[in-house]
């Protein structure tokens with residue numbers, strides 16, 4: 001920390017632009033502000049004296065533009081030094097979140113520079129990302145886990161591998177204590193109050209001891225008392241030497257901030273200074289009135305605020321950039337360690353949610369019982385009566401539909417449900433491959449166990465198959481393989497859909513449509529052999545090929561041939577040709593299995609691409 005005698009940037013600029021620095025003058029911005037006169041009731045104080053330091057956040061002349069050339073930020077320059085608390089306020093839609101996303105490296109500026117301790121955030125993002133703790137608007141912590149468990153998993157995923165379990169635990173307890181959360185550490189995050197949950201998200205960020213903490217509306221939805229408590233906690237974090245910057249809608253606690261950055265619609269800085277200076281500048285102490293003043297047509301006003309701020313912006317010294325030093329490089333957590341931690345966390349998450357665990361346990365029993373509704377008593381053996389000639393096919397169809405539903409429903413909420421958490425963890429170095437592999441392993445294993453239960457129950461309520469199968473493992477075991485492949489097809493499909501949807505609300509409609517397609521196009525319900533177009537479309541459905549695996553395993557062709565000659569005569573002409581995809585040959589089985597494998601690989605790759613692009 002430099003002593004107070006260090007160069008005051010404001011004084012420097014006043015020297016540059018003419019008059020010598022006088023302490024008790026109105027704020028230079030106020031001198032340039034054209035319209036409103038200062039309210040006499042507001043005391044005129046000295047200009048803001050920011051503690052000048054080398055360390056800090058520097059934003060210099062930043063523009064942010066989106067694809068349609070819409071400019072969301074316009075010439076934004078802000079400096080926030082070490083040990084200071086900065087509030088960013090402005091009317092809704094002014095660009096506060098865009099500002100936060102830009103300075104935290106999540107959005108590339110179309111012009112200008114952002115540095116943390118002199119390191120360019122966008123050029124050296126991988127190196128600076130652990131210097132910066134970013135708390136987005138949404139909670140980025142698993143609500144099903146207890147607070148301490150959520151922090152322990154985060155510590156394992158984020159902290160250096162050189163730290164042992166005891167050191168990690170000490171760090172977890174330290175951040176809990178720092179944020180007054182120690183008494184609540186064994187409480188499930190979902191049961192914490194709004195303010196405690198927000199502090200839990202902050203605790204997660206503090207694990208890596210970031211020098212900079214950026215918070216996007218941390219106090220929204222909290223009552224005024226909690227709002228102040230939280231802001232005071234940010235003050236304490238800043239006093240501890242961090243640079244804290246918080247976007248806020250609440251203007252009740254601006255008095256404890258070192259500086260207030262006011263953004264105007266169009267993403268322009270309208271004012272920077274402390275609260276009394278803002279009041280003086282805008283000529284009112286009423287922030288709603290100040291926001292009203294800001295809501296002028298941004299197109300007409302482009303550059304309006306910048307002109308009035310020119311003198312102040314000059315006060316920010318030119319940025320001296322430097323590359324990161326070797327010791328500043330973040331620790332890379334090996335993928336294998338990430339994978340095992342994520343597997344453990346996934347299991348913990350599932351066990352913590354009792355309703356979900358019950359649903360998962362009940363599902364294979366329900367699917368296994370489905371065949372009970374199929375009339376007939378042949379089960380998966382050769383049919384004996386013409387009126388029940390479709391019995392084995394119907395049983396296999398129900399097992400296929402039920403199994404694929406089970407697989408999809410296990411995973412379809414997985415990625416969309418924790419997208420905010422994934423995004424934050426990804427920014428901190430989480431490997432998408434490790435993340436997806438952990439989910440595939442956990443749900444794949446659960447799916448296989450579920451498939452065993454399904455086959456056991458289905459072959460208890462109906463007669464099981466008795467042939468040798470095409471692999472020589474026995475039809476019973478091969479049916480089990482086919483049902484497992486069906487569940488796995490659903491698991492991969494569910495993950496893909498989960499990476500594609502953009503909100504939880506889309507999950508149900510998508511699930512219904514995809515499930516209907518698997519139902520209609522698996523080949524067991526509606527014959528596909530006579531309709532080339534339908535057959536072609538069905539080829540893209542995992543259920544089509546997993547049904548074939550099952551049909552080949554139990555030799556459905558043979559089962560559908562009536563044993564009794566007289567019954568066969570009664571059926572003549574009413575049946576349809578069996579599907580060639582069910583021909584009981586090793587080649588056909590291998591072909592179906594190969595297509596399912598390729599589909600699983602393609603779905604995993606597509607899920608990876610979509611997950612990363614989100």
Ligand SMILES: Nc1ncnc2c1ncn2[C@@H]1O[C@H](COP(=O)(O)OP(=O)(O)OP(=O)(O)O)[C@@H](O)[C@H]1O
Nearest residue numbers: 066067070072090091092093094095096097098099
């Ligand atoms: N990707 C985008 N494409 C087009 N416009 C966008 C995009 N992202 C944000 N905007 C627009 O940019 C403006 C600023 O958005 P931003 O979310 O940063 O505002 P804000 O000040 O945080 O608002 P609030 O206080 O309501 O959260 C808004 O008008 C918004 O509609």
